[in-house]
Amino acid sequence: MQAPYIQLKEIRLTFDKDQKDTIRRFSLNIKEGEFISIVGKSGCGKTSLLQMVAGMKKPTSGLITIGGHEVKEPVDELSYVFQKPILLEWKTILENVLLPLQLKRKLTERDTNKAKEMLDRVGLTDAIHKFPYECSGGMQSRVAIVRALLDKPQILLMDEPFSALDSFTRDQLHVQLNELIDTYKPTVLFVTHDLQEAFFLSDRIILLGGEPGRILQEYQVPFTRPRQKSILFDQSFYNFQQDMNERLQS
Numbered sequence: 001m002q003a004p005y006i007q008l009k010e011i012r013l014t015f016d017k018d019q020k021d022t023i024r025r026f027s028l029n030i031k032e033g034e035f036i037s038i039v040g041k042s043g044c045g046k047t048s049l050l051q052m053v054a055g056m057k058k059p060t061s062g063l064i065t066i067g068g069h070e071v072k073e074p075v076d077e078l079s080y081v082f083q084k085p086i087l088l089e090w091k092t093i094l095e096n097v098l099l100p101l102q103l104k105r106k107l108t109e110r111d112t113n114k115a116k117e118m119l120d121r122v123g124l125t126d127a128i129h130k131f132p133y134e135c136s137g138g139m140q141s142r143v144a145i146v147r148a149l150l151d152k153p154q155i156l157l158m159d160e161p162f163s164a165l166d167s168f169t170r171d172q173l174h175v176q177l178n179e180l181i182d183t184y185k186p187t188v189l190f191v192t193h194d195l196q197e198a199f200f201l202s203d204r205i206i207l208l209g210g211e212p213g214r215i216l217q218e219y220q221v222p223f224t225r226p227r228q229k230s231i232l233f234d235q236s237f238y239n240f241q242q243d244m245n246e247r248l249q250s
């Protein structure tokens with residue numbers, strides 16, 4: 001059996017030792033290249049889990065490993081996409097995309113060409129010299145995704161990246177994200193409240209809930225990636241929705 005690439009073992013998280021645990025006995029093995037969505041009610045600890053995998057927050061107890069090495073500090077081979085795109089207003093779209101690389105090393109012509117090519121793939125060729133205030137929310141979200149993938153991270157953490165967008169823009173972004181993920185093949189941990197989004201994008205969906213937060217249900221999506229939106233008309237999506245909704249209500 002393939003060894004897990006990311007392993008979370010018996011994770012417990014508490015913010016104050018006198019208070020109840022936020023997360024307890026959370027264990028999950030993630031394969032390299034897998035796309036995992038974490039869904040669950042507000043406050044059940046989804047963001048905290050991503051932050052612990054990123055090495056930005058320490059579990060109170062338990063072990064997190066990446067490639068067999070314990071996560072003890074912020075992880076290098078990882079990119080994070082937040083709910084808000086967080087672009088620098090005084091830099092152009094192209095400059096925003098190149099910024100993380102520029103902070104690491106001297107930029108090359110190849111980097112710039114790569115950034116332009118990726119922006120082109122998500123339909124932003126005409127926007128590369130624009131500033132963020134001249135771009136819509138959907139365009140800014142595309143920029144944040146391209147920026148996160150430019151340096152080919154092994155791990156991509158995405159925390160509700162599309163939640164502020166309308167459903168039409170979100171649909172477009174799902175397809176474009178799928179294509180980019182298929183090219184760069186990072187291991188993805190994706191937080192969302194949207195079951196349709198989780199089903200369309202993921203290999204596996206983890207329903208987090210309860211007090212303290214723990215895994216209530218795991219669901220393997222029975223389709224290979226990348227996918228067509230037509231899978232959302234399949235009976236398995238209907239069954240999945242029913243099952244998850246029942247568990248979320250209980």
Ligand SMILES: Nc1ncnc2c1ncn2[C@@H]1O[C@H](COP(=O)(O)OP(=O)(O)OP(=O)(O)O)[C@@H](O)[C@H]1O
Nearest residue numbers: 015016022040041042043044045046047048049191
């Ligand atoms: N630094 C902190 N200090 C104290 N409590 C915190 C801290 N960070 C998070 N919490 C609490 O931990 C719980 C889990 O927070 P977290 O942000 O991980 O949840 P979430 O599932 O991502 O929520 P949402 O869906 O609303 O973003 C919440 O009750 C939150 O108030």
